[in-house]
Amino acid sequence: xxxxxxxxxxxxxxxxxxxxxxxxxxxxxxxxxxxxxxxxxxxxxxxxxxxxxxxxxxxxxxxxxxxxxxxxxxxxxxxxxxxxxxxxxxxxxxxxxxxxxxxxxxxxxxxxxxxxxxxxxxxxxxxxxxxxxxxxxxxxxxxxxxxxxxxxxxxxxxxxxxxxxxxxxxxxxxxxxxxxxxxxxxxxxxxxxxxxxxxxxxxxxxxxxxxxxxxxxxxxxxxxxxxxxxxxxxxxxxxxxxxxxxxxxxxxxxxxxxxxxxxxxxxxxxxxxxxxxxxxxxxxxxxxxxxxxxxxxxxxxxxxxxxxxxxxxxxxxxxx
Numbered sequence: 001x002x003x004x005x006x007x008x009x010x011x012x013x014x015x016x017x018x019x020x021x022x023x024x025x026x027x028x029x030x031x032x033x034x035x036x037x038x039x040x041x042x043x044x045x046x047x048x049x050x051x052x053x054x055x056x057x058x059x060x061x062x063x064x065x066x067x068x069x070x071x072x073x074x075x076x077x078x079x080x081x082x083x084x085x086x087x088x089x090x091x092x093x094x095x096x097x098x099x100x101x102x103x104x105x106x107x108x109x110x111x112x113x114x115x116x117x118x119x120x121x122x123x124x125x126x127x128x129x130x131x132x133x134x135x136x137x138x139x140x141x142x143x144x145x146x147x148x149x150x151x152x153x154x155x156x157x158x159x160x161x162x163x164x165x166x167x168x169x170x171x172x173x174x175x176x177x178x179x180x181x182x183x184x185x186x187x188x189x190x191x192x193x194x195x196x197x198x199x200x201x202x203x204x205x206x207x208x209x210x211x212x213x214x215x216x217x218x219x220x221x222x223x224x225x226x227x228x229x230x231x232x233x234x235x236x237x238x239x240x241x242x243x244x245x246x247x248x249x250x251x252x253x254x255x256x257x258x259x260x261x262x263x264x265x266x267x268x269x270x271x272x273x274x275x276x277x278x279x280x281x282x283x284x285x286x287x288x289x290x291x292x293x294x295x296x297x298x299x300x301x302x303x304x305x306x307x308x309x310x311x312x313x314x315x316x317x318x319x320x
Contacts, residue, residue, distance in 0.1 A: 069105050090116055105316045112311045124142070131146075134213075149216075226238075227242055236250060
């Protein structure tokens with residue numbers, strides 16, 4: 001029996017943590033283990049509490065698969081979207097969907113009013129005043145005031161590369177071609193010793209608040225988080241998380257610069273101005289110097305003039 005187990009760690013900037021573990025049993029014998037490197041799985045699978053700290057949509061939660069519901073666009077769906085101010089065109093009030101067109105909604109989608117879906121038929125979690133011109137996967141999460149250009153996509157399956165072959169033979173259990181091959185040879189593909197793919201595929205793209213995603217950006221399928229205020233340049237291939245207010249580009253995407261100095265970024269992250277709606281901000285100009293904007297919003301907060309914006313929202317079950 002263990003009497004005590006003590007774990008001490010210091011996070012670093014990479015995707016693992018240095019751990020020191022002390023284990024003591026009832027006989028007083030201690031075992032000290034140090035210099036352990038472990039992958040922080042929560043980076044790919046943030047908890048719902050993590051999301052609530054970052055996003056202000058009610059009921060927002062992490063969906064690690066592409067489960068969805070499908071409904072035809074009809075008068076009921078049209079009324080639901082219109083009555084909750086969810087748009088499918090940036091400059092037109094009329095819904096662009098055709099009667100009978102299949103609409104695909106993520107099972108955990110939470111869509112705030114004044115969100116706009118301008119491309120494709122997928123509806124996913126999106127905050128107020130954001131728009132997407134891309135048909136992103138249904139488990140995508142987007143904050144408020146974000147702008148997504150056309151052509152953004154998520155990569156397909158990552159294959160294991162440490163095995164004797166990268167072929168789906170080693171992990172895929174539903175291949176029609178392999179099933180037919182085995183059946184033709186009087187055997188069953190189900191008995192073949194496949195091993196699950198070690199890569200996490202089709203994980204959500206989590207896009208923060210005030211993010212700009214350029215045209216034709218490709219995201220890795222292992223779960224990518226784009227920090228608040230970040231910009232992803234057109235045609236970038238994003239394989240790692242993007243820090244807040246970073247400007248990234250290239251293949252693979254790398255940090256080119258930051259929008260603001262470190263102290264300004266820290267103040268903006270603390271301010272979380274995106275939790276308020278535009279009218280509450282009482283702006284004299286939308287082109288204020290960033291320092292003046294921060295001072296202005298902080299003064300409003302000090303005067304108790306701001307309230308967290310709580311718009312209407314819809315969830316997937318309302319489409320049924």
